Amino acid sequence: MSRFANLADKPKASEKSHAQPSTPYIEAGAAPSTSVSTPPRSNSRAGRKAIAAYFSPEVSLAMHVCARKHCLSLQELMVEAFDDVLRKYGQSPVGE
Numbered sequence: 001m002s003r004f005a006n007l008a009d010k011p012k013a014s015e016k017s018h019a020q021p022s023t024p025y026i027e028a029g030a031a032p033s034t035s036v037s038t039p040p041r042s043n044s045r046a047g048r049k050a051i052a053a054y055f056s057p058e059v060s061l062a063m064h065v066c067a068r069k070h071c072l073s074l075q076e077l078m079v080e081a082f083d084d085v086l087r088k089y090g091q092s093p094v095g096e
Contacts, residue, residue: 055063067077083093 063077064074067074070077072080086093
């Protein structure tokens, strides 16, 4: 049996009705947005880049506990850690 056997019963895109999807109501004079469902991006992220990494649950917990213990956000703690690493390798720290 093919792993795509259940797709044989589904109608193809061309077989669907060609009705236009409903568009959300926009007030007169309101500026159109580029995306209806996506909220605007926070200004705190403007001009910034995300850096992601995967850690063990133990490292994650230790970082969160350390941040809470010193009244810092996890991001503030990570900025401090990255600054320390940059200094260690002879780069100028950038801070937040």
